[in-house]
Amino acid sequence: MEPTFDLNPSAISTPISFREGGRKFRVLHSFRPPQFADWMEYEMKLNRSVEIVGSQTRFDQERAEAAEAIWDRIILNVEGYLIQGTPNPSRDREGAVSSVTDPQGTEKRSVIPRSDSDEGSAFSSVPCSLSPVPSLELPDALPDSWRQRVPLLHKMAAIQLLAQVFPSDAGETELYRFDPDRIEVHLISARGGREHSGLVHTLQRPTIRQQKEFSRVVSTAFYVRGSRTEKSLLPSRLREMVRFYDELVVAVRGYSLNGAPATREDAIKWMDALHKQTAISALFSFEDSTPEPDGA
Amino acid sequence: MKPSRDRKEAVPGFFQYRHMPIIEASRDLTSLERFLPLYIESATAAAESGLASRRKALRKSAALNPDRFASVPCSLFPIPYAFALWIGHLGWLERLSGGVRFSLDDLTLEEARGLSLLRQERERFWQSHASCPVCNSVNLRTATFCGSCGKEWK
Numbered sequence: 001m002e003p004t005f006d007l008n009p010s011a012i013s014t015p016i017s018f019r020e021g022g023r024k025f026r027v028l029h030s031f032r033p034p035q036f037a038d039w040m041e042y043e044m045k046l047n048r049s050v051e052i053v054g055s056q057t058r059f060d061q062e063r064a065e066a067a068e069a070i071w072d073r074i075i076l077n078v079e080g081y082l083i084q085g086t087p088n089p090s091r092d093r094e095g096a097v098s099s100v101t102d103p104q105g106t107e108k109r110s111v112i113p114r115s116d117s118d119e120g121s122a123f124s125s126v127p128c129s130l131s132p133v134p135s136l137e138l139p140d141a142l143p144d145s146w147r148q149r150v151p152l153l154h155k156m157a158a159i160q161l162l163a164q165v166f167p168s169d170a171g172e173t174e175l176y177r178f179d180p181d182r183i184e185v186h187l188i189s190a191r192g193g194r195e196h197s198g199l200v201h202t203l204q205r206p207t208i209r210q211q212k213e214f215s216r217v218v219s220t221a222f223y224v225r226g227s228r229t230e231k232s233l234l235p236s237r238l239r240e241m242v243r244f245y246d247e248l249v250v251a252v253r254g255y256s257l258n259g260a261p262a263t264r265e266d267a268i269k270w271m272d273a274l275h276k277q278t279a280i281s282a283l284f285s286f287e288d289s290t291p292e293p294d295g296a
Numbered sequence: 297m298k299p300s301r302d303r304k305e306a307v308p309g310f311f312q313y314r315h316m317p318i319i320e321a322s323r324d325l326t327s328l329e330r331f332l333p334l335y336i337e338s339a340t341a342a343a344e345s346g347l348a349s350r351r352k353a354l355r356k357s358a359a360l361n362p363d364r365f366a367s368v369p370c371s372l373f374p375i376p377y378a379f380a381l382w383i384g385h386l387g388w389l390e391r392l393s394g395g396v397r398f399s400l401d402d403l404t405l406e407e408a409r410g411l412s413l414l415r416q417e418r419e420r421f422w423q424s425h426a427s428c429p430v431c432n433s434v435n436l437r438t439a440t441f442c443g444s445c446g447k448e449w450k
Contacts (some may be wrong), residue, residue, distance in 0.1 A: 050377035055374065057377065212389070215385050216407070219381040219382050219385030220382075221377060221382070222319065222320055222321065222378055223318070223320075223324055223327060223376050223378040224316050224317075224318055225318070225319060225327070227316060231376070232376050232377040232379075232381075233318065
C-alpha cells in the first residue's frame with residue numbers, strides 16, 4: 001500500500017544529488033513543513049514579469065532570491081556537508097578528535113567514528129573512509145553561520161523538490177463518471193525523494209460566480225507604463241487560490257494527519273498551499289489543449 | 297456594481313519601478329483602448345484564414361532560410377501580457393453573457409467599462425471587415441473577392 005502524504009510531519013527530508021568537480025555527491029536538507037506565509041513570501045519574491053523582446057514574449061522570475069528566502073525560513077538542518085578538521089594524532093580506538101575553527105574564532109571539537117564503525121550517519125562515514133582527515137557536519141562546525149554557507153544552487157534545488165506538485169496526467173481518455181455536484185482532482189507530488197501519486201481532492205463543482213471570480217483573479221496583472229519592453233508584472237495569486245480551495249474542498253484521499261486519514265477540516269488547516277493552488281488550477285481548467293489523433 | 301479591490305500591496309517589486317507608473321491593466325482604459333484593436337486584429341490573423349495562410353506560404357517560399365522562417369513565431373502585434381490577459385477575460389465574459397444572464401451588479405467597474413470598450417471595438421472592426429458567405433473567412437469590406445476561397449463579390 002502506498003504511504004500517505006503526511007500533512008504535518010516533524011521534518012521533511014529532501015535528498016539532493018548533484019555533481020561538483022566531475023564527482024557525484026548526495027546531501028540532505030531537512031525542513032519544517034512550509035506554511036502559507038512561507039509560500040507567500042516565496043511567491044512575492046519571485047517578482048514574475050513578462051516583457052516583449054523583439055517579436056518574442058519573455059517570462060522572467062527571480063527564482064534564486066525566492067528560493068533562498070523560503071529556504072532560510074524553513075530549514076532545520078543539513079547533512080552531508082563535511083568540513084575537514086585539522087589532523088589530530090590522538091586517534092584512538094574510539095575514533096578521532098576533529099577540530100574546526102569557525103569565523104568567530106570558536107574552536108569546535110567533535111569525535112568522529114572510525115570509518116569501519118557502524119556509528120555516525122551514512123554521509124559522514126563515506127568521506128571519512130576516503131580522507132585521512134576527520135570531518136564535521138557543517139551545522140556542527142559552523143553553528144552560527146551554516147545557513148549562509150550552503151550554496152545557493154543547493155537551496156534552489158531543495159526548494160524546487162519541495163514545490164513539486166502537478167495534476168496527474170492520465171494520458172488516455174477515460175469513461176466519464178459524472179457527478180453533477182463534485183469533481184475529483186488527482187495530483188502527484190514528490191517528498192523525501194519519493195513520488196506520491198494517490199493524492200485525490202474532491203471539490204465542489206464551481207458555480208458560474210466562482211468561475212467568474214477565478215477568471216478575474218488569473219487575468220489581473222500590472223502594466224509598467226513607459227517601459228520599452230511593454231513590461232507586465234504578475235502578482236501572486238496564491239492567497240485567492242487558497243481561498244477558493246477552502247471554499248470548495250469536500251474531502252481528500254491519500255493525505256494523513258498524525259497517522260489518521262485527513263479530514264476536510266485537516267485539509268483546510270494543514271494542506272500545503274501549493275497543493276491547494278494546483279488542485280484549484282486543475283479544477284478550473286476545462287479545455288484540453290492536446291488534439292485528438294487523426295481518425296480518433 | 298462591485299467596488300474594485302485595491303491590489304496595490306500585492307504588486308511584486310512595486311517600488312522597484314516607481315520611476316515609471318505601474319497600473320493594473322484593467323484600470324488603464326487609455327491603454328486598453330489602444331490595445332483592443334491590435335488584439336482583435338491579432339486574433340483574426342491567428343485564426344489562420346486562407347488569406348493569412350497564403351501570405352505565409354508566399355513569404356516562406358521567398359525566404360532565404362525557410363526552416364528558420366517556420367521556427368520564428370509570427371506575432372504581428374505584440375500586446376503587453378497584462379492586457380492580453382485582461383482582454384481574454386473580457387472576451388470570456390462576453391461569451392458567458394450569451395448563455396448566462398448576469399447584471400451589472402455581477403461585474404466590477406473595470407469589467408463593465410472594459411466590456412463596453414470591447415463591444416465598441418468589435419463593432420468598429422466589423423464596419424471595416426466582412427466574412428465571406430461561402431467560406432466564412434474575414435476580408436476587408438473594400439475587397440472585391442475573398443482572399444481565402446477566391447469567390448468574387450459584386
